[in-house]
Amino acid sequence: MLLERFGRLLQSRGHELGLKPAQWEALRYLGRANRFSRTPSGLTAYLGSTKGTVSQTLIALEDKGLVRKKADRDDRRAVRLELTAAGRRALEADPLLELEASLDVLGRREEVALDQALTSVLAGHLERTGGRPFGLCRTCRYFEKNATDGGPHRCSLLEVKLSADDSEQICVEQEA
Amino acid sequence: MLLERFGRLLQSRGHELGLKPAQWEALRYLGRANRFSRTPSGLTAYLGSTKGTVSQTLIALEDKGLVRKKADRDDRRAVRLELTAAGRRALEADPLLELEASLDVLGRREEVALDQALTSVLAGHLERTGGRPFGLCRTCRYFEKNATDGGPHRCSLLEVKLSADDSEQICVEQEA
DNA sequence: CTTATTTTGTATCGAGTCGATACTACTTGA
DNA sequence: TCAAGTAGTATCGACTCGATACAAAATAAG
Missing domain, CATH: 1.10.10.10 (Winged helix-like DNA-binding domain superfamily/Winged helix DNA-binding domain)
Structure with a gap:
């Protein structure tokens, strides 16, 4: 393999x-x-x-x-x-x-195809083993873009403000 | 990555x-x-x-x-x-x-695409590092299909007969 | 035919991985 | 309050792995 x-x-x-x-x-x-x-x-x-x-x-x-x-x-x-x-x-x-x-x-095409294939295989494996995806913060279900309380964004799970940088990094808590 | x-x-x-x-x-x-x-x-x-x-x-x-x-x-x-x-x-x-x-x-399509992408990246890397491909015997330049000296096939590098099984296995000497 | 030289493999060392187990310290929830 | 859960460290034994040193056999060069 x-x-x-x-x-x-x-x-x-x-x-x-x-x-x-x-x-x-x-x-x-x-x-x-x-x-x-x-x-x-x-x-x-x-x-x-x-x-x-x-x-x-x-x-x-x-x-x-x-x-x-x-x-x-x-x-x-x-x-x-x-x-x-x-x-x-x-x-x-x-x-x-x-x-x-x-x-x-x-x-470009092939690179995208490779990435997609690996992503879906990885997702399947993580689901079976209970692993976390560690995706980007801004792709998370708890991510609130342009939240109204001061900070640019917000995390509704941890209930904290998120900077632009924060949202571009990976996170343990991230969920699709 | x-x-x-x-x-x-x-x-x-x-x-x-x-x-x-x-x-x-x-x-x-x-x-x-x-x-x-x-x-x-x-x-x-x-x-x-x-x-x-x-x-x-x-x-x-x-x-x-x-x-x-x-x-x-x-x-x-x-x-x-x-x-x-x-x-x-x-x-x-x-x-x-x-x-x-x-x-x-x-x-099927995606699996083939994945395989091709990985193969070409691997080939590039092996070339730079001087590694060997370890491809299938029968895909080798030294592989002589249906050689005439008794055995089904033949290796012109090692100068030996090859069985059908041999030709389906990987080999240190294999070269494209 | 003798020497190099190369090839094939083992032995040993030190730093580190890694699963397992045991343990401490802190937090949380009933 | 006190039991259960969570965060992290310490230690053990088997193993990896690069580096180095070594032995034995094969090959090449003179």
Whole structure:
């Protein structure tokens, strides 16, 4: 199966620059996830992994100075994660970007077809396994565009204001 | 990138039945590779890994009784690998089969489009990294259909007869 | 025919993954 | 208030994986 070979390929590129595949994936997630989702448990859900494993990966990333942990004011159990400047620089050298460039051999049409096919297969699989889609905030059923209470947009699930940036990031809570 | 999420998904399913992702991939390879390719170095090239890592994986599979090693008569450095009966049974319970069934949400058309897109991206990547395609024997430039020297087919690279089964398996040496 | 040189595979190390289990600390809800 | 649930860490054992070093056999070059 080709998807399997791709997975292997992506993984073998994931050992560059002194990081491990799991660490790259955590970094990428933190670069794309909105503030509500940048927590160890958000990352755990995204990776389909376990709390213990993710905890170790984050310790490694913190030791390398790529990720910073901050206490959550409202929930003293929770930890907020953010990329450091070095973390953002690392993402700019992400080996995956190169593979992403390989998609250029495809025409626009084919690229869209590939994306749609993968999306629907993924959706089917997530449904069966109870995984979360992690879609864009603005495509969520709880997203209220141009809400009337000050902020540009609003989340009716968490009941908070959303910036334009927020709405372009992925979210643990997102539902179609 | 969706391909990345798929890779992660495939990997997290790879811990079932007491095997690890790398072990499953080795097992799958040995179930699909022709006799010339069922060696530690063939597997190494397929996985894009290193000899040392593959050696360890094979030891683990041998200990579990899923793979058997045999000496090569002609080349006393080489090791021939084959699945045991238990190894073949394990492949029948491969968790990947389930994910493969997820492709059924796609129509014929979309499935073909997906396959073509992945194939061309993969080919581009392999060319840049010097990887081998591991295509079917019968699609190889060295494949001689219905050769005249007894065997049904023939390989003009290795200069050996090929059975019908041989020609339907993947090969390290395959070239378009 | 001897040396290189290459090829095939194993052994070992250190950092890290990953599922499992156990545990602490905090929050929530009856 | 107190039991149940949630967020996260610590630790264990099996394994991965790149790197390095090594041994044995095959091949090439002189």
